[in-house]
Amino acid sequence: MIGVVVLGSTGSVGENTLDVLARHPDRFRLVAIGANRNVAKLAEQIRRWRPAYAALADETAARELTEMLGAAPQTRILAGESSLVEIAALPEADCVMAAIVGGAGLRSTLAAARAGKRLLLANKESLVMAGPLLIEAVRSAGAVLLPIDSEHNAIFQCLPPNARVGSAPPGVRRVLLTASGGPFRDWTREALETATPEAACAHPNWVMGRKISVDSATLMNKVSSSSRPACSSAASGADRSCRSSAEHRALGRGVLDGSVLAQLGSPDMRTPIAHALAWPSESPPV
Numbered sequence: 001m002i003g004v005v006v007l008g009s010t011g012s013v014g015e016n017t018l019d020v021l022a023r024h025p026d027r028f029r030l031v032a033i034g035a036n037r038n039v040a041k042l043a044e045q046i047r048r049w050r051p052a053y054a055a056l057a058d059e060t061a062a063r064e065l066t067e068m069l070g071a072a073p074q075t076r077i078l079a080g081e082s083s084l085v086e087i088a089a090l091p092e093a094d095c096v097m098a099a100i101v102g103g104a105g106l107r108s109t110l111a112a113a114r115a116g117k118r119l120l121l122a123n124k125e126s127l128v129m130a131g132p133l134l135i136e137a138v139r140s141a142g143a144v145l146l147p148i149d150s151e152h153n154a155i156f157q158c159l160p161p162n163a164r165v166g167s168a169p170p171g172v173r174r175v176l177l178t179a180s181g182g183p184f185r186d187w188t189r190e191a192l193e194t195a196t197p198e199a200a201c202a203h204p205n206w207v208m209g210r211k212i213s214v215d216s217a218t219l220m221n222k223v224s225s226s227s228r229p230a231c232s233s234a235a236s237g238a239d240r241s242c243r244s245s246a247e248h249r250a251l252g253r254g255v256l257d258g259s260v261l262a263q264l265g266s267p268d269m270r271t272p273i274a275h276a277l278a279w280p281s282e283s284p285p286v
Contacts, residue, residue, distance in 0.1 A: 001029045003092050007084060007108050008099030009033035010041040012209050013122045013148065016269045017097050018045065020277060024284045028277065032087040036104065037061040043068050050074045053090065055083035057104070084108040089115035095277065098123045101211055106130060113137035113145070120276045122148035146276040151177060153272035154263035180205050182217040205267040
């Protein structure tokens with residue numbers, strides 16, 4: 001049984017992670033969940049899963065959660081930003097899903113790396129802010145860093161098995177990043193002047209949180225995908241358009257043969273989550 005901690009359990013990646021765990025109770029055991037301040041959803045998850053620990057970064061929200069749950073002896077409620085760091089390094093946890101968005105997830109992500117965990121990194125901002133620091137923590141502690149962000153996970157699946165961070169993957173000439181274009185791809189410049197937050201969040205393929213949806217609509221997610229350190233450590237090529245998101249990423253493999261390997265699949269975050277949870281074994285069905 002693989003013990004799992006889910007940081008950011010109330011967000012879309014966190015909920016998808018719990019869905020994968022629910023489908024394979026014979027392989028995975030939920031040890032702890034953590035979030036910022038979503039009391040209602042975390043209470044629902046505690047009642048459903050009965051994890052040993054639950055953490056809320058917002059101390060007021062943690063008090064509300066304790067009052068809402070009443071007597072819940074099976075789950076220990078932790079409060080404050082340090083509580084997320086604590087559950088990220090729990091000795092009974094083998095695997096940590098880092099899915100807290102933005103800078104708020106950096107400390108707990110680093111804590112999991114320094115504790116030598118298998119770190120499933122959905123918190124892409126950690127690499128933007130502190131890539132060298134995070135990679136060094138992973139190496140020093142003997143942790144394993146696996147990408148959950150859909151771009152990086154797709155690249156990781158296409159890479160040769162002997163590829164290592166810090167070195168150009170053998171036989172790979174370039175990496176192609178595709179983009180669906182988001183909800184505004186076919187809008188005119190005039191129409192964009194009337195765009196609303198609701199329209200920006202109405203992605204045609206993916207169901208995501210509001211921040212990630214806006215990043216996708218403005219293509220800022222592609223900027224960070226090509227600028228932050230990736231597991232491939234290969235230079236990224238020009239973006240291509242793939243409206244369906246089925247051809248998510250492609251690798252230009254080999255200077256001489258010119259072949260291309262692509263990761264193809266439906267736009268479902270459970271796919272990279274299941275892949276990383278089971279790696280290096282075969283991914284479980286989702």
